[in-house]
Each structure stands twice: as C-alpha cells, then as structure tokens.
Amino acid sequence: MAPPPDEKTYVEIPFIEQLTGLGWEYVEGDIDVPYLTERDSFRDVLLKNRLRKALVEINLDDEGRRWMDEDRVSQIVSAVERINAPKLKANKAAFELLVGGFPVSAGAGGEGGREKTAKIIDFDHPERNDFLAINQFRVDVPGGRTFISPDIVLFVNEIPLVVVECKSPKITNPMNEGINQLLRYSNQRPEFEEEEGCERLFYYNQFLVSTFRQEARVATVGGDYEHFMEWKDASPIPMRQVCKDLGKTKLNSQETLIAGMLRKEHLLDIIRNFILFDQVEGRQIKIICRYQQFRAVHRAIERLRTGKTRRETGDFDQRGGIIWHTQGSGKSLTMVFLVRKMRTLEDLKSFKVVVVTDRISLEGQLKGSAALTGETVYHADNRGKLEKYLRDSASNIVFTMVQKYQERKTDAEEEYEIPKPRLLKAAAPSDLPARPKRPILFPVWNVSEKVLVLVDEAHRSHSSMLHANLMRALPNCAKIGFTGTPIIAGTVRKKTPEIFGDYIDQYTIEQSQKDGSTVRILYEGRRAEARVEDGRTLDQFFDDMFRSRTEEEREAIRRKYGNVVNILEAKDLIQAKAEDMLLHYAANIMPNGFKAQVVAVSRRAAIR
DSSP: OOOOOOHIIIIIHHHHHHHHHTTOEEEOOOSSOGGGGTOSOTTOOSOHHHHHHHHHHHOBOTTSOBOOOHHHHHHHHHHHHHOOOSHHHHHHHHHHHHHHOEEEEOOSSSOTTOEEEEOSSOSSOGGGSOEEEEESOOEEOTTSSOEEOOSEEEEETTEEEEEEEEOOTTSSSHHHHHHHHHHHHTTOOTTOOSOOSOGGGGTSOOEEEEEOSSOEEEEOTTOOGGGOEEOOOOTTSOHHHHHHHHTOSSOOHHHHHHHHHSSHHHHHHHHHHSEEEEEETTEEEEEEOOHHHHHHHHHHHHHHHHSOOHHHHSSOOOSOEEEEEOTTSOHHHHHHHHHHHHTTSTTTTTOEEEEEESOHHHHHHHHHHHGGGTOOEEEEOSHHHHHHHHHSOSOOEEEEEGGGGOOOOOHHHHHSOOOOOOSSSOOOGGGSOSSOOOOOOOOOOOOOSOEEEEEETHHHHOSSHHHHHHHHHSTTOEEEEEESSOOOSSSSSOOHHHHHOSEEEEEOHHHHHHHTSSOOOOOOOOOOOOOOTTSOOHHHHHHHHTTTSOHHHHHHHHHHTSSHHHHHTOHHHHHHHHHHHHHHIIIIIGGGTOOOOOOOSSHHHHHO
C-alpha cells in the first residue's frame, strides 16, 4: 500500500513545478542561512539587491535605453522599505506604490529636474519583470523569539506579493489548517493579542493561497475563513490548452488556480486592474476579483475589440452583449474592473463610459477606482447635466440613474398625484388621466463610436422607451447589459438578448451555490386570500366601472392599471400578507437565529 501523501511531495513540489513551467525562477529556501535567499538577515522580507537590479531593467525610455541611476534606485528602494502603518493601511500604501509607481527626477538628456514616474513593476511588459518563487521562506518574528516559514512565497521584482501555504490532504480539514496558518503568519487571529507572525511580510501581499492540491482557495489580507474562494477557470487561456500543456485530461483545483492566477500576465493583470480597497460599515477591506469576474471582463474586452460597429453592420452594434451573472456574484464590481482594464489599453482607453444604474453605491465604487487613473466620475443628476456630459467628447466616466430616462408625466400628473386603483377601493374614472403619457424623446447627443454604455440590472428598465432614448442619444455606442435575471421568453417585452446582443459571459445560480458565493434558497408556499369587496370578480368590476369608455380607452386603462402589479400593491392585501409574515417569522425564523428578506413586486409594495 502506498504511503499517504505528504504536503511537500504531493502539494508543494507540484505547485513549484507548474510555476517553473510558466517561466518562474525557483530558489530553494533555507531556514538556517539567510544569504542562500539573497538576504543579510532573516528580518528582511525584500530581496533588495535583486530589486535594485530589476528597477534598472524595467525603467526604459522610448528608445529602450535605461535611465535609472543608483541615486534614483535608492530613492525607490527606500520608499518601498519605509512603508509602515497598521495592517491594511500599510497594504494599501504598498499597493498604490506598486501600481502607481514612484516619482523621481527625470534622467539626463535635456529633461532637467522634471519629475518622472519610475515603475516598480512593468505591467505593460510582463516579460521584463523578475518572477521568483522561494519555498520555506523564513522570516523572524519581531523580537527574535521565533520565526515563521511559509511554504512558498512568490516575488515580483523581489517584492513578496503572494504567500502560499500547502497542507497534506491526509490531515483533518487541511483547508482550514492552511488558512489558520496564513492568519497566524499575518497576525490576523483575533483570539491572539500578542504578535505571533510577521506583518511586514504581508505589507506587500496581494493575495494568500491555501492549498492541499485537490482544493486551493484564495483571499486577500484581512479576509477570514469564509472569504477564501476557489479559482475555477484558467480564462482567458482555454482549460483544454492548460490540460494539454500539463499532459492531463482534467485539472485539479491547485492546477487551475495556478494557471488562472499565477501565469505571469494574469498575475500582473489581477494586481493592476482587479483589486480594490473599499469601506464597509466604517471598516476598510481589500477586494480581489473572483474567477467569473476576471473571465467576464476579458470576454467583454475581446467583444469590444472584435465586434462590428453599427456603421459596419448597417443595423446593430455588435461590440457589446449581456453579462449574465446571478444575483450576489458582484456585477457592480465587474463593471468597475472592466473600466479599470479599459483604461490600461491603448485602443480602449479613450472611450467615454456611461454607467446607467439604479444604485448609488456603484458610483462610490467607481469613484474609488477612478482615483487610480486620475479620472473624475461625473454624476448627471438631472437631464441638463446628462445632456452636457454626453455631448462632451472627453473620455470620462458619466454616471446616471436610470430614472433620468423615464417618460414624461402628463399635464394632469404634473398637477397632482393620481391615486391608483386599489383592490378594495378603486379610483373613480374621473381620477384617471385623459390620455397616455407623452414620452421624452432625446435628440442625438453624441455620434462617436467610442462610447460604451454599461447598464446595471439590464432586465428591469431597458425594454421600451428607456432603451430607445439611449440609442437615440448615442446612436453609435457599444452597450453591455449586466443582469442576474434576464428576460428570456414568455413576455410582451423584448427579450434582453434582443436589446443588448449575445451573451458575453454567464455565471448561474447553481455555479454560485457550488462556489459558496450564495446559499441555496428554499421556498415555502403561503397564501393570503383576496377578493373584491362586493364579491364580484375583477373582470366584472372592471367592466362595470369603465362601461362608458371606448374599447381602445378601456384597453389602455387595463394595460396601465388592471394588472397583477396593481393588485399586489393594494394596501389591504399587503396588510394581510404582512400579518402572516410577521407571525411566521416570530414563530419559525427568529427563534432559530435566522434573518428574513422581503421580495415584492415593486418598490411601492416593498415599502408598504
């Protein structure tokens, strides 16, 4: 019988071998002799000599000549070393330095004393950077009482960006053991107040990996057990290509993560475009993309680059489509990542991006992201501003709420609020508008093809006049709709694909549940009886009430008022449902420590 697999031969060595196959250099670590890992002391977390060399190699002028001298190199190394702040603040400072570069005085050649931004990582030319993996990388805990020794540390230009902990699958709960080790190394275990790890190693860290080969999970510094997630796709490299390269028919979780996240180009892309810092309930958190977001953005970029414009097709712009990701999978962040990625690409960076949503929170995320590109997010909170920003040819980000495209009210509605018929007490015919609403018809505001419209919750508000107004104002734009519940069939409204084009990427609720991003929903049917006050059916009630109207008028009224939405918004019906919900919640849900969510047919119904 074969011996049970140990973490080194079964997990760590295959991990390193796959990295070297992707072009990473490998140095075997040593927990006794620091100079074998090119350090003077085990207190060092940077490989400073190699960093100095890398800075010279990656900072080249337009002619490909080196321009960094020893003095400028020393300035940058000193800036990297000086980072020192409480936990995530230090991590954010390091991230901004790595992505944004460091200002130094420009080189000789007539440039004088002007400042120039020196790169610490060359994101545009991955091949110029130095990629190094070291196993058993010892770092002394401050005070020198003990040390930590992560299984694998990955360096780019000799700055430690990824820490990997490998565990044998034979132990009990190897995934949690690996995560626990990473939390210990980075001083993130709340039950331990004393310093048990070395935070400095994690100042520069972009993500952490816990793996036992059959399962590998990733999270950022600050994440807890539940934040570690699998990376299940090698996209934009096809999985079949990775299988072929590794001589396999199927990849395990560790191999997929390495192929998807640690390929040189992918790693730099993730760091540059797919990491954000955000504030949640007054606390700063670090966010890294999930595999479906990374995949969707790359597929959207490919569609923007290869799809035909409306002028080329003579009918419909083919550069966009639908990103169908289930609710709770981070569609808003996918938008942010897409804009970030576009701003780094020469052929897409000059696009005006128009974000149409009904959520204010997305604007804050976009503003935070835009800070790294020097952009300002313009908020069009009225039609005048919207027209001004869309007519402008600048390649900026315009954020508008979907309500800015709504239809104009009738004269009667502008004078007073028209009461809608309720189930038990209907409005009198005289209360109804004499004619249907007049639509606001936008003129053409911008004919440029370098306009991208991103529509959040695309299934909700873009099947009629709303969409027509967008297309009238921006006739040559590309458009991408984000939805968790697209309109597919069985409705009088247009299907979402007919409006936005083919699917760009799909991430289903079944996939989300398997990934642990969302929990399974269980349904229990309950009923609240409803009836018209005098016993008549709704059809009888409607016919009696609007007997004097023409058939055309009756149909218009029926479309506007005599539908399920109005019934489900009726106050008396909602009161009956609310009573039943409260009793059910108090008896069955609250005692078990669960929460509840109310899902209603409309905002009006939800509020009531």
